[in-house]
Amino acid sequence: MKAKPTPGLFITGTDTEVGKTFIASIIVEQLVAAGKRVGVYKPVASGCRTEGDALVSDDALRLWNAAGQPGRLEQVCPQRFAAPLAPHQAAQAEGKQVDTALLRGGLDFWLANSDVVIVEGAGGLLSPISEKQFVADLAFDFGFPLIVVTRNTLGTINRTLSALVVAVTYREGMDVAAVVLNDPPPDATDSSTATNLAELKGRCMPPVLGPLAWNAESLPEPVDWFTLAGVEQKSPGRRR
Secondary structure: OOOOOOOEEEEEEOOOOOOHHHHHHHHHHHHHHOOOOEEEEOOEEOOOEEEOOEEEOHHHHHHHHHOOOOOOHHHHOOEEOOOOOOHHHHHHHOOOOOOHHHHHHOOHHHHHOOOEEEEEEEEEOOOEOOOOOEHHHHHHHHOOOEEEEEEOOOOHHHHHHHHHHHHHHOOOOOOEEEEEEEOOOOOOOOHHHHOHHHHHHHHOOOOEEEEEOOOOOOOOOOOOHHHHHOOOOOOHHHOO
16 A cells, blocks of 8 residues: 655745745644644755854754754755855855755655655745756645745735746646735834735635734634645655
8 A cells, every 4th residue: 555645835935035934933833733743844045154164044943943853954954055145046156056856855854754744945936946947846846735925015915926826837736725924023014914815815716824923923813734734735756
């Protein structure tokens, strides 16, 4: 009997700095609290800081801590670069290239040692992740349903709908489990924050969750993330 593929979620965003790591960490913490062994994977990170002789991704560190530090930190993010650029550009600044085989192969440890895997991408789906590939290529090959994180600010309707169009049309299309609306800092002045949730719910096919208040520990409504991770699950064996 063939083993059931390990379920997972791929966390992507409508842009950079929309709160992907924040949302992903909350999801991880809630899954751990529910008794799940949670694997956390960030295939590549740029803009990393130097600690001793090593480069450290603060995003990967946060995910690792949220999961209870399974495996080694280096396995959470096996490719790390210093320059705050797209990964392939950051790699080039160091005279290197992003290893596309490792982007995919680094997931194997987590598939074998977890009940559920949370993967965080870099930027949005059409953010370059190597010289010839986008984050969407990686998300498609992993086969996990997407969680699309969007910031609750003016313009989020266009950004969110554009991300969803990419998700369902790129290659053979990807499943979107949910959209998560993430609030800006409380001192931000933006009247659209009062209407964005209703607008998105009226225009998006996937469920829209939130908004998640600034620095909140959970969404206003309970979410069964493990069930979402199994929605229309496609085997990671589709990876190429």
